[in-house]
Amino acid sequence: MTVSCEIIKDLLPLYHDDVCSRDSKAMVEAHLANCESCKAELQAMDEVLLINNTEQNLKEADAVKNLSKKWKRGMLRSLLKGALFAFLTAVIIAVVLYMFIGIKIVR
Ligand SMILES: [Zn+2]
Secondary structure (H helix, E strand, C coil): CCCCHHHHHHHHHHHHCCCCCHHHHHHHHHHHHHCHHHHHHHHHHHHHHHHHHHHHHHHHHHHHHHHHHHHHHHHHHHHHHHHHHHHHHHHHHHHHHHHHHHHHHHC
8 A cells, every 4th residue: 555645744743743543653654664755754843843842941941040030039138138137136135235234234
């Protein structure tokens, strides 16, 4: 049975995603063994998918980077807030202690 390249090219996306029937798969494989142009077509599909995946990964990596940048900025801000709060607390304690000791001294 000879199958035209047109039919194989119709089936290639299904074959590539492994969603065609076993018979179609066997037919595509038999054709690919003898047909360079369809083999190249399949390879091109692999490459396109690879590029898409790489782009996807890059986008995801960027998103993660942005997220961690934001997170770091938030951390820094809360760290500064914490430091300010600790400083103010220390000042209040110092003032209270000073007043307390001052009162004692006066007495
Ligand atoms: Zn072919």
